Amino acid sequence: xxxxxxxxxxxxxxxxxxxxxxxxxxxxxxxxxxxxxxxxxxxxxxxxxxxxxxxxxxxxxxxxxxxxxxxxxxxxxxxxxxxxxxxxxxxxxxxxxxxxxxxxxxxxxxxxxxxxxxxxxxxxxxxxxxxxxxxxxxxxxxxxxxxxxxxxxxxxxxxxxxxxxxxxxxxxxxxxxxxxxxxxxxxxxxxxxxxxxxxxxxxxxxxxxxxxxxxxxxxxxxxxxxxxxxxxxxxxxxxxxxxxxxxxxxxxxxxxxxxxxxxxxxxxxxxxxxxxxxxxxxxxxxxxx
Amino acid sequence: xxxxxxxxxxxxxxxxxxxxxxxxxxxxxxxxxxxxxxxxxxxxxxxxxxxxxxxxxxxxxxxxxxxxxxxxxxxxxxxxxxxxxxxxxxxxxxxxxxxxxxxxxxxxxxxxxxxxxxxxxxxxxxxxxxxxxxxxxxxxxxxxxxxxxxxxxxxxxxxxxxxxxxxxxxxxxxxxxxxxxxxxxxxxxxxxxxxxxxxxxxxxxxxxxxxxxxxxxxxxxxxxxxxxxxxxxxxxxxxxxxxxxxxxxxxxxxxxxxxxxxxxxxxxxxxxx
Numbered sequence: 001x002x003x004x005x006x007x008x009x010x011x012x013x014x015x016x017x018x019x020x021x022x023x024x025x026x027x028x029x030x031x032x033x034x035x036x037x038x039x040x041x042x043x044x045x046x047x048x049x050x051x052x053x054x055x056x057x058x059x060x061x062x063x064x065x066x067x068x069x070x071x072x073x074x075x076x077x078x079x080x081x082x083x084x085x086x087x088x089x090x091x092x093x094x095x096x097x098x099x100x101x102x103x104x105x106x107x108x109x110x111x112x113x114x115x116x117x118x119x120x121x122x123x124x125x126x127x128x129x130x131x132x133x134x135x136x137x138x139x140x141x142x143x144x145x146x147x148x149x150x151x152x153x154x155x156x157x158x159x160x161x162x163x164x165x166x167x168x169x170x171x172x173x174x175x176x177x178x179x180x181x182x183x184x185x186x187x188x189x190x191x192x193x194x195x196x197x198x199x200x201x202x203x204x205x206x207x208x209x210x211x212x213x214x215x216x217x218x219x220x221x222x223x224x225x226x227x228x229x230x231x232x233x234x235x236x237x238x239x240x241x242x243x244x245x246x247x248x249x250x251x252x253x254x255x256x257x258x259x260x261x262x263x264x265x266x267x268x269x270x271x272x273x274x275x276x277x278x279x280x281x282x283x284x285x286x287x288x289x
Numbered sequence: 290x291x292x293x294x295x296x297x298x299x300x301x302x303x304x305x306x307x308x309x310x311x312x313x314x315x316x317x318x319x320x321x322x323x324x325x326x327x328x329x330x331x332x333x334x335x336x337x338x339x340x341x342x343x344x345x346x347x348x349x350x351x352x353x354x355x356x357x358x359x360x361x362x363x364x365x366x367x368x369x370x371x372x373x374x375x376x377x378x379x380x381x382x383x384x385x386x387x388x389x390x391x392x393x394x395x396x397x398x399x400x401x402x403x404x405x406x407x408x409x410x411x412x413x414x415x416x417x418x419x420x421x422x423x424x425x426x427x428x429x430x431x432x433x434x435x436x437x438x439x440x441x442x443x444x445x446x447x448x449x450x451x452x453x454x455x456x457x458x459x460x461x462x463x464x465x466x467x468x469x470x471x472x473x474x475x476x477x478x479x480x481x482x483x484x485x486x487x488x489x490x491x492x493x494x495x496x497x498x499x500x501x502x503x504x505x506x507x508x509x510x511x512x513x514x515x516x517x518x519x520x521x522x523x524x525x526x527x528x529x530x531x532x533x534x535x536x537x538x539x540x541x542x543x544x545x546x547x548x549x550x551x552x553x554x555x556x557x558x559x560x561x562x
Contacts, residue, residue, distance in 0.1 A: 095528075098528060098532070144413075148412075163426075163429060165511070168512070168526060170526065200513065201428075201429035201511060201513060201516075202429050202510075202511025202512050202513050202517065203511075203512050203513060204511070204512065205507070205525070205526070213511070216407065216408075216411060216413060217411075217412060217413035218407065218411050218412050218413065218428045218429070219428075219429070
């Protein structure tokens, strides 16, 4: 009799293991709308969503810079569509792209650059020509409120001995920052870019880490998105003139293997709508045109 | 040894049905632990292993990891051994609380450790301000990597050393006292040699932990190749840049860990008595 129980339990365990194995493994912790890291996508949530014929949970992978804006949009979308639950996974776009490539289950992907989106199109994970640019963003230099290094101009960033924090070049904002430095190198004295890069003390994984290091006052300056300064009004900004700035274009698309593509399309339509754009504008993003 | 074999055999023959009670769940765990590592090795050796293992990023990270983890182990030995000795052999008020404090970093999430270090010893940190006053800024330096590693790994060493010291027969201590030995003589001539194996195995355990340190390092020390980018950081970033680099670096780290654990097991087995 005891043996039967054991066999039953073993089979149940193996089934569970099979169930976890079926949908490709999710590597990322998925953040709830509030932003608290939660290791969702366990076996339980997968089983729950496959058991329901019409899944009402929408999983959105979005660039770290969108954290606040998309959390708001998620709440508004849920309010407009009762019974729908939007889950977010915020991170560096390059990390999200890798997670999706490795089989993470997502319905919608919002990237901070077209490179990561194009990579998913090449992989066949996003239908060709389906991605829409839904906002633009620009870069800005931020300094701690106390401005420990006494910086005031873009040229000051090349002063030796500064502690500068950038995002890694794999991260969209890190790549944009290098483009800005290239442009500034052309107008300021030559060698500007190399002098600035010599001051870099850390290359962070996503833009929010850069903001955190400046907010804590651990570094003298960082290069982030203009939208990041909305949540950190105490920071000092050094504006980068638009002729030396870049226009970061954010694409948005439903994934080919989205569990509920109708819901995914509805979410994208909401982001593009006047309501969605108003929320994005509130969080410091610029319209497409 | 002989006795143990007989015992196992006995269980199998008397009630072969309940064997599954142990084998099946045990096997599941073995699969869970073994399959990911197997996959890592299969993936690493089908790709261009040496090219990635000998890349500039990989070598810089490996060198930095080895140097910083060795320094942190030496620090653990120098300051952890006296502390372990105090905790094991002396009786004083607050000892239990002190033991708890020393054990805590073992169970703390590394991100908590990193944040705590940054808030304490960062440039604007509560104690970091004093350091800044004398011109020392820890974050983003190799020293910060060593501090982060020591924070998470020294408790493992202290724990092992404490158990080693506590296991020594109290009569030896009494005998030494009767002979008129000082605390230092007692420690250096009796306790230290007897607890030697516990110290070494604790040091190796701390070393492997320091090698694998990630969360506290990336928060407190940041990420810069050659200065603060250790193996685990290079693996994490390599994962997004080029999965092959990350896989190969992972395998190198697993191999180093296997060697260290192997040495530790050998030491444990050779233990007299």
